[in-house]
Amino acid sequence: MSGAQQPAGAALEWRDVTIGYRRGDGGELVAVDGVSLSVPRGGTVGLAGESGCGKSTMAMSVLRLLPRSARITGSILVGGEDVATMSWGRLRAVRWTEAAIVFQGAMHSLNPVRTVRRQIREALELHSSPATRTPAQRDARVAELLALVDLPAARAEAYPHELSGGQKQRVMIAMALACDPEVIIADEPTTALDVVVQAQVLDVLSGLVRDRGLTLVMISHDLSVLAAVCERIVVMRHGRIVEEGPSEQILGSPRHEHTRELAAAFPVIGDPGSRRVVGRAAVTRLRARESGAPEEDGGPAAGVPAAPDGAAATHAEDTATPLLEVRDLVVDFRSRGQHVRAVDHVSLRCRAGEIVALVGQSGSGKTTLARTVLGLQRPTSGQVLHRGVPLPTARAALKAYRRAVQFVLQDPSASLNPKHTVYEAVAEGLRIHRLPGDERERVAAALTQAELTPPEQFFARIPQELSGGQRQRVVIAGALALEPSFLVADEPVASLDASVRGEILALLLRLQRELGLGALVITHDLGLAWNIADRVVVMHQGRLVEDGPVEQVLLDPQHDYTRTLLDVVPSRLGARL
Amino acid sequence: MGSAPRSGRAAVAAQRRARAAEVWREFAATRSGLVGLVLLAAVFAVALLAPVLVPLETLDVTRLTAASNEPPSAAHLLGTDPSGRDVLGMLVWGARVSLLVGFAATAVSMVIGTLVGMAAGHFTGLTQAVIMRVVDFFLVVPSLVLAIVLSSVLSRGLWTIVIAIGVTSWASTARVVRSQTLSIEARPYIERARALGGGDGHILGRHVLPAVLPLVLANTTLTVGSAVIAESTLSFLGLGDPTQFSWGSMLKSALDTGAATAGFWWFVLPPGLAIVVVVLCFTLVGRALESVLNPTLRGR
Amino acid sequence: MSVTETAAALEEERPRGSTLPRYLALKGGGALVSLAMVVVLGFFSFRVLPGDPAINMTRGRRVSAEEVERLRAEMGLDDPLPLQFLSYLGDLFRGDLGVSYVYRREVTELIAERLAPTLLLTGTAALISVVLGLWLGQKSAWRRGSLFDKTQTGLALVFWSVPTFWLGLILLLVFAGGLGWFPTGGMVTPGTDPTGLARVLDVAHHLVLPVLTMVAVVYAQYLMVMRASVLEEMTSDYLTTARAKGLREDLVRTRHAVPNALLPTVTLIFLTIGGLVGGAVTVETVFSWPGLGYLTFQGLSAPDLPLLQGTFVVFSSIVIVMNFVAELVYRVLDPRLKAS
């Protein structure tokens, strides 16, 4: 941070930059609005914000990689030189040697039909230095780069599809380092990755920054991820910077309301203040903390009042037969002639009115388990019981069961037919089950329960006219219209922006409280479990490895795997590094 | 979305109208598509009004006054054919038959293609394997050769041509519909519909078919064009129905009577150009529709 | 297949990687099933015909009733249908496609004579139209909205809308008749028997107009498919990566966008072979090119059913085999399909 104070020494600087995109109708969409930001040499800065806040546009503007429709004013300086005035030749020379980008979604950022070696070597050939004159030297450099990101040299011969997601992201990092750039810009480098893999990639990245004194600009919607790697965090909203400061301060005592919303989405596990406190309540709590007011006094100011440990307590242990029970369930898949056991002798009970969080990495079999519970997937062996009765196998007989147990999917934009209006989407279940009574009233009631009021205003809307949170509410309303006794929610907030996430979780909690609606919530996010669940079930490679009340499992994990999961929660990463 | 519609169904209807208006607006913004549509509308109007515009009696060879192969003149804007009939009048009547064959064949093709394509995308296992083999077969077999076989096997006539073209051209539609069906069925809202308790019929009828239809519509316009060409090709090969005026049979008769070498361009060019223009219009409209209805194809 | 249909089909999923034997078995099996269907269709569609093949065989010739009877027995026409089918299969395996009604010769022999000219014509046309179509397609996509793009897609669509035979006829009238640049028909100048280079040049001279006709009508689909495919790839993230690395724009296109865009195009190219081969029927007829298509047309006039059945089976088999080859080529081209 030594040179941080002199602007001249800044590795990267945006000076009053405004970037707009021409729209088809002649108007302009302003993505970045008068931003000034300076990143000192060796500095690590995190750029946070929700989707559409302009953070990726900022990243792309550094190497003039924006589409032609983009109009830039202000100046962007890389190593003190304005990229806007560079000639094409100069710009090409600057690209990758002065600044390199680790792109979002390595899956698509690597050319699928070229080997890793050729892709890395291409950068070396374009910007050849004395050390990489000959092909042999270049190959040696490729091996060296792969070693830097903990990949064996032999992986150079691999095609992207032969690599796992984490490996690909590491290849991207190796490629970014190829020409020893001053600045590395990492645009959501871990977004699509599994939590454990995310931790590995962040490890590699922060290790490199530390060892090689790189200047890093990292972009993420996840404050805790940024905090794990960066010294400072800049929070953006609607193209403007709303807050800037050291990571601990941004995460711990945010000043701006928006930062609070972001921060509230990533609770600290073990912090009793965030236990079953979500949405507005959580934001209020953070505001209170920042202003020094007592935390308990979050109050029912706005949104959902917390119901600390209420639900768990009212539902006494094993009062009757569990609402849902899974007995020794096995699900096998056949793919390319190979058998894969997705669910491996799992037994699970969910009581009425109880929220159970099913936690695990991607590929742990948790989604398959959910689908089997819903009768969408036929088990290889074992049983699913509803109120003690085994699930029928015949489709017609399943219909009644499906009414009782409803499904909320991960991506609300995809789980609504884009052509159906809100009314049709909610009424779909009613029509399938031919429920008696006035359809319109039922639809209105369900929408009201899902807090879409007044319901009439939403009837004619189609999903693309709704925000992400509203869409998820429509999905929930569609489920509620059938008056189910239980919900299975698969990553219900994973694809939502942080500020919306809390509201949906709050809705689930309210439904539990007011309707006694239990839920099996599937998630990779332990923080979410801490937020809302009564009980946590940890799944690993198709098996349940731990099962118990939230506090017990998360604060005193018994199984190694649970501990690993807890270790890689981003909010703890920073502490670990 | 100004005022709250009175009922759910009204809301739905209003939404449909709004969406149709939206599609129309986007379509109208595509210049090529619009020009194609206008031209097609003109051709349709002419075809429909043929009995009024050109009374059939004026094409009765026994009541003609014009000589054979007269060059264009004020009385006969496009001259006369070897029997002395007005070429323009024949062209007008030809539009009827050519478009009829085009649309009828396309209807056959679309119905088969849509049903087979949806079935191939929806069902799994053996059913799908069998359907896909059939689709692959029809996709791969040279359709003109198959159409030749069919039309030489079946008795001559307009409907034979329709069937021959329809039966040989559905496979690509089926393929497109299948791929769309697969992509629709992979979407979570299908999973949601299943979780809500919907069966095959519900999913195919409420979700897949409406999603597939726009594509089928766009495809239809493209296939009509191909069918018009196919009709002329079959006519050229002597598999057409010479008792009907179609652009194909006009060309065939022009070639048979040697109009091309004799320099009677007014009998050789107009039917061919009519085919080119109409097919081009269908293609332009189809492409425009496709890019409007299927945003993933936009810009193609 | 229409231009945009093919473009839409680009989205079709590809099979994931599998081992070579399994892949071969899968694709080969599929091709065999298609071949079997051709064979069955070839048999039954020509059996439902009205009319007695024995009468057809002897049409216009002087034969006694006994001769017809004998012929009928020889052709197995009095046998039950399944038995007829079996003997048809047996004959097919021996390469016996029956005897032409008109030419009184083995259909196999007739087809064998005409196969090479057709392969020469369609092969040349396919090669040129693919190269031309792909090249113009990627260029159009890259310069989307430019005058070049508009001109090229516009021209391609116009040609695509022209009936092949009509275009062929006009080209013939203009370039062979009117301007006299090219011969009016055939494959070699009759009455001459050039050898070596002279022969090659003579055939090439005759080849120009038929090939031009075929290319004009079919290149559009390759152009449109390639254009669509490149446009699809143009928004790909790896192109941004390539640009960020400092690659020149034309290298971004040729090294990254085009190879990727080519992959889905390859399958479609081979799928269109059927159409191309079908086009041979009309082009060969217009230009009197002594190929299979011309033979088909000759078979049509009577119609000569064994001949038609034979050309149908051979045409279809060629296309099916080409498609099988395409699948193998695709596998070689796309690393994602190789055994993992």
Place this chain on the structure above:
Amino acid sequence: MSRTPSTPRWRRAAAVCVAALLSVGTLSLGTARPSAAEVAGENVKVALTSDIDTFNPFLAILATSTGILRFQYEPLVAWGTDNEPVPGLASEWSATPDATTWTFTIPEDRLWSDGQPITAEDVVWTFEQIQQNEALQAANGGLVENVEAITAPDPQTVEIQLASPQASNPGAEVPVVPKHVWQDVDPAEYANDTDTVGSGPFTIASYTSGQSVELKANPHFWRGAPKVPGLTYVVYRNTDAAVQGLRTGEIDVLSGLTPAQFQSLEGQPGITTSSGAGRRYTAMAINPGALDKDGNPLGDGHPALQDPVLRTAIFTAIDKNQLLETVLQGLGEPGKTEMPTVYPMYHGFAPGTEEVTFDPAAANAMLDEAGYERGPDGIRLDEDGEPLRFRLMGRNSDPTHQQMADFIQPWLADIGIDVEVSMVTPNQVNDDSTLGRYDLYFTGWGIGPDPDFQLSINTCASRPAADGSGATSENNWCSPEFDELYAAQHAELDPQRRAELVKEAFSVLYEASVNNPIWYADTLEAYRSDRFTGFTKQPEETGVITGQNGYWGLYTAEPVATAEGGAAAGGEPGGLPAGAWVGIAAAVVVVGALAVYLVSRRRGAADERE
């Protein structure tokens, strides 16, 4: 956007293609068509626009093949330029007065093209092969049917014993093959298309299926070797292309022109057109109630058509002259009996025959009188109250059929008869007409110089079996009166008397109103008179050059010695068409430009990158 041109790889590929195309294109200018100077040694190139089945003379039945074989094999007796019998292999011949034994003399100067003498042995062998081997009867079996025995008393004499008296010369038409070549091969399988041995002016040197046939002059031809080195038949699938070929000089002789093509070639420099009286009649036939050979009804003809009055009324309603003028542009003769005008001896009606002439009013009157009342829709009803609604069948391979139908439909509507037209394949016409599955159909036969065969197919004995097999009948019609006349002419040796009997027989057929010839179409031909001359027509004044009952047309062809026409031979393409077609090319460009304009769409630029 980068201005850098495309990469070398793409460019190279394109360049190669363009270069290939260009080189071929420029090459075309280099390989000039043969100039007049070389013509002396050149074959006459004849366009071949229809199919060849085989060159085996025992099997060949398609007109093109038999036409070419006429150059190769002389029969014993040939047809002269006026379709009279002239010496072929035989220099003279005679028949016994009862017309049962015919004797032919083969002079010693007759040689095969390989120099071997032609002897009576060859003739006997050929005839016996046909008689003994059923497979060899396909083409000429009928010609030897009446031959009881054929002997060669000495190498120069052939004697033919007939089973029954026969006026037509039994030595005509049968191609005689060289025994020394054919005895070593299986005659039923022999392709006979490479370096063949023959007796006529030309022999087949080679045949490339679908491309060309080469004939070379026979130096040993007894009338003297031809003045051209040979003939080259060039396959054209498309007559328009063939016409272009004639214009550019790629071919020298072209037959089978359409009236429009013919007229467009008239007066072209270097080209002479010839409209020769055809050997073919074209007629409309009416199903008179077809019967099989046992007299049982055959097929599904409309019963009302069994009434001769109705049939006559139908023919009365058809204006042959109008059809001839419009469809054939007047290039033909209106039809009378089945014998066309080229055979003046047999052409025309017998005295007293009542000719049906176009008169719709009379036709209506006939029908009114016969009691065919008009129904409410104007269509007359037969005695069962069924409307007179007939099918009219034609060949889809012959464009004139549809053109005629376009006229006949309204004409018959005028007399209250409804017609439904269908154009089907030639084979189906054959099948349906043989089996009596028609009401009206277009028919037509090419007629040889001897009328015997054409009469024979109208005899009662010629009717087919119930399944359509057996003999060929023209109309499934049967009349004892006709059969008697047929028998009488068959044995009548006096040509004049025979001609009268023949005319009488055809007139009987005509008056039965089952088959009414509409026209005898001219054969329209054109040739490059700047390169070849001396084509002898058959008949000499009004006849045809190709498709003769002989070899005169091309046999007598000789090159134009002087170079006068040479320059023009390069193919003056002819004013109007060339200009027109180049204009068309321009029009295409205009359409293209229009489309380009249309395709220019909105610029979707949101994601366009630098």
